Amino acid sequence: MGLLAWLVTGVLVAVVMKVLFPARSGVFAVAIVTTTAGALIGGYICTAFNMGTLATLDLRALLAAFAGSLLFLFLFRKLRIN
Template structure:
């Protein structure tokens, strides 16, 4: 996946995760960063547990993995921010 694809997938995953687990005072750039980090974390965890390949492109599996990873990253971000 190219860098532009990672940014777009990160934006979508970050926005969906932010919709599920609302955060205040977090802008677009931070949403993208949390989404990209979440996609990487989700891909690593899914590969570690043998649930298939990592995030490979724009498909439903990649989006679900990225959103779940983003939710985990948002949870950790909230805990650190306290």
């Protein structure tokens, strides 16, 4: 349940960012991949520090997945070369 929630969190962050900051169509696919990877890493870090598990839906792990997806998207946008 936790892994699925982390994936959904990553996709939802990408959709919200697409609505708030419209960009080219190809960037949306990259944003989905970036935010999903960030959500998985954020959730995994919580699991590694015993703040949640993959089997349950823990609020701390979900918030870490959200923060990880935002961080990855922010870093991607800042480091992207135009």
